[in-house]
Amino acid sequence: MNTEELIVNLASEAGPVTRLRPPAVRALSWLAVAAAFAVTGVAVLGLRPDVSTAVSASAFLMHALLAVGLTITAAVATCVIVIPGAEVKPLARSVSVATLVVWVLMAGRDVLAAGNGLADASDWPVCATRLAAIAMGPGVALWWMVRRSGALHWSWTAGLAATASLAAAALAIPFTCPVLAPSHVFLGHVAPVGVLAVVAALAAMRRPAL
Amino acid sequence: MNAEQEVEAARLMRQAQDGDRVAYAQLLTALAPLAQRYARGRVGPRPCVDDIAQETLLTIHRVRHTYDPARPFAPWFYAILSSRLIDVMRRERRVDQREQGRDQLPEGRPVAAASGARNEVDFERVRAALAALPERQREVIAALKLGDESVREVSARLKMSESAVKVTAHRGYRALRRLLGTDRE
Numbered sequence: 001m002n003t004e005e006l007i008v009n010l011a012s013e014a015g016p017v018t019r020l021r022p023p024a025v026r027a028l029s030w031l032a033v034a035a036a037f038a039v040t041g042v043a044v045l046g047l048r049p050d051v052s053t054a055v056s057a058s059a060f061l062m063h064a065l066l067a068v069g070l071t072i073t074a075a076v077a078t079c080v081i082v083i084p085g086a087e088v089k090p091l092a093r094s095v096s097v098a099t100l101v102v103w104v105l106m107a108g109r110d111v112l113a114a115g116n117g118l119a120d121a122s123d124w125p126v127c128a129t130r131l132a133a134i135a136m137g138p139g140v141a142l143w144w145m146v147r148r149s150g151a152l153h154w155s156w157t158a159g160l161a162a163t164a165s166l167a168a169a170a171l172a173i174p175f176t177c178p179v180l181a182p183s184h185v186f187l188g189h190v191a192p193v194g195v196l197a198v199v200a201a202l203a204a205m206r207r208p209a210l
Numbered sequence: 211m212n213a214e215q216e217v218e219a220a221r222l223m224r225q226a227q228d229g230d231r232v233a234y235a236q237l238l239t240a241l242a243p244l245a246q247r248y249a250r251g252r253v254g255p256r257p258c259v260d261d262i263a264q265e266t267l268l269t270i271h272r273v274r275h276t277y278d279p280a281r282p283f284a285p286w287f288y289a290i291l292s293s294r295l296i297d298v299m300r301r302e303r304r305v306d307q308r309e310q311g312r313d314q315l316p317e318g319r320p321v322a323a324a325s326g327a328r329n330e331v332d333f334e335r336v337r338a339a340l341a342a343l344p345e346r347q348r349e350v351i352a353a354l355k356l357g358d359e360s361v362r363e364v365s366a367r368l369k370m371s372e373s374a375v376k377v378t379a380h381r382g383y384r385a386l387r388r389l390l391g392t393d394r395e
Contacts, residue, residue: 002260003242003260003263003264003267006264006267006268006380007235007238007239007242007267008235009376010234010238010267010268010271011231011232011234011235011238012231013372013373013376014226014229014231014234014271014274015229016227016228016229017227017274017275018275019227019275019276019277019278019279020275020276020278022278082276083276083278083286084273084276084285084286084287084289084290084293085281085284085285085286085287085288085289085290086278086281086285086286088285148275149273149276150269150272150273150276150290152289152290152293153293
């Protein structure tokens with residue numbers, strides 16, 4: 001088929017299309033969905049007994065702030081990069097990656113400062129599993145949103161979408177988990193976000209192009 | 211793409227998004243040589259220049275709903291074009307590596323000189339080339355050409371959209387032409 005034939009072919013089957021909503025609108029819609037899943041996750045798992053005192057602790061607030069920041073920046077970045085040419089410079093992605101790195105480093109620093117290494121990281125797989133489970137809902141929702149878009153970089157799209165979903169779940173977990181040990185927080189609440197996001201990005205590398 | 215071309219392309223794309231097929235054909239006709247020129251500037255006068263242009267048009271077709279009329283057209287277009295260029299070049303390298311390692315393709319009769327006469331390709335070569343295609347492309351081409359199914363029938367049976375069937379077939383035909391050495395473009 002030559003180019004002229006291809007053009008005739010494509011034009012013959014082209015009908016009206018529904019334009020994508022702006023990235024900010026789509027990100028906001030998804031954030032509402034993610035919040036609903038996070039709240040549901042907390043409701044199912046149950047609030048920790050000391051939640052009223054826990055939420056005023058500086059460590060809790062810092063982790064929550066970073067989780068919120070990462071959820072928002074990664075969601076916005078996902079909605080931006082799926083539109084060809086919308087990301088003039090890789091700013092959206094860079095901010096998300098930087099936030100994740102800061103969060104992981106901060107949690108790692110707390111582990112080192114505690115001086116116990118990873119010895120008191122008991123039950124971290126429970127929280128990591130719960131985090132992944134809560135993240136599935138928002139993750140599926142965000143993937144469904146971006147699949148009809150024009151993602152040219154599936155690896156980045158998958159990584160950022162996973163990051164946003166996992167960060168939303170990571171915001172919920174501390175409301176249910178009373179364990180304060182830095183190593184538990186690092187392995188069960190923070191590290192899974194980075195690790196699973198990288199896994200998602202690597203898995204999407206083999207996705208065929210549009 | 212100069213400013214005037216960009217404004218015109220944006221206008222045609224808006225109309226195309228609203229369902230104007232004539233505007234859409236005009237747009238694609240205007241973009242094809244731009245894509246070819248861009249590709250030629252980066253990879254030189256190679257046969258894959260037309261592949262890159264066609265892949266770009268196919269992608270534009272698939273994601274035309276993502277263009278925001280409030281934003282400039284050129285960044286959207288060139289993002290697609292540069293991405294497709296990279297993909298085609300990567301595919302070319304993979305095909306080259308596979309063809310160098312593959313010694314099963316039987317020798318066919320020589321391709322006829324470019325005298326306008328129809329090129330004859332040995333049936334065994336065609337079969338071998340077909341077998342070398344990715345499974346989905348092979349399935350679609352076999353259904354369309356050997357099974358004499360319509361695009362609609364193939365899309366229903368393979369649970370693909372009609373657009374995806376056409377895109378897959380197009381890519382398969384191109385790969386076959388490359389494998390058979392009959393790519394005239």
